[in-house]
Amino acid sequence: MAAGEGYAFFSTPIGECGIAWRGDAIVGVQLPGATQAQGRARMAGRFAHLHEATPPAWVADAMRRIAALLEGEADDLRDLPLDMSAVPEFNRRVYEISRGIAPGRTLTYGDIALQLGDKGLARAVGQALGHNPFAPVVPCHRILGAGNSGTGFSAAGGVATKLKMLEIERAQLGGEPGLFD
Structure with missing residues (x-):
């Protein structure tokens, strides 16, 4: 080594x-x-x-x-250096957008797809996030399904873990009260 x-x-x-x-x-x-x-x-x-x-x-x-x-401190971790040399280019683009989501905020898979230039890429965004090797530094838990549904999370505990992480961050959906207010 x-x-x-x-x-x-x-x-x-x-x-x-x-x-x-x-x-x-x-x-x-x-x-x-x-x-x-x-x-x-x-x-x-x-x-x-x-x-x-x-x-x-x-x-x-x-x-x-x-x-x-994971205790609730609002740190976006964006400055942590990640080696993405083994990550496919599309996934890198998804991860970069994801890293821009502040703690307590969310986007949908479709929102990220639109930022990539094609709403039809929402499933591909989900697949890229399912292969995220940097969670929670790349905060895939902050990406929700259509209608802000808590779908799709590959970590142990699945969606329950995703929702727990969002609860810790006192997540807000746009200008609305937090998910858990």
């Missing part, structure tokens, strides 16, 4: 998350698994070329910030 790469786990209000890094960029972030053992096995499988390691200071700070976000 080269210096400056590895993965680590950290506690958050929704469970144990994982983060992987190489050099000066994050190569993956993972929301909790159904169990801690499943989450750890998934991380080891996703990053078989890396080993669990003590994170450098900048990764430890990212871990702290992600945990704080």
Whole structure:
């Protein structure tokens, strides 16, 4: 294993998350698994070329910030460096738009499709978000189905986890009161 790469786990209000890094960029972030053992096995499988390691200071700070976000702190995490070299170009575009959604705000798959230039891309947007290797740094939980429905979330717990994360952020739909007000 080269210096400056590895993965680590950290506690958050929704469970144990994982983060992987190489050099000066994050190569993956993972929301909790159904169990801690499943989450750890998934991380080891996703990053078989890396080993669990003590994170450098900048990764430890990212871990702290992600945990704080999942406690309700309004941090968009946009400045965290992500290595998207293995991510398809379309997905990169979707992730960049997604990263622009502030905590407590939401868009729909169709909104993102329109920003990409074609409302017909809504399903492709959903598929890209289903392969998001950086949740919640790329906040796929802030993207809802048509009519602001809480559909589609591939993390353990599915839509219930998505809604919990939105509840933590006191999510608002446009100028309306929060989802949980």
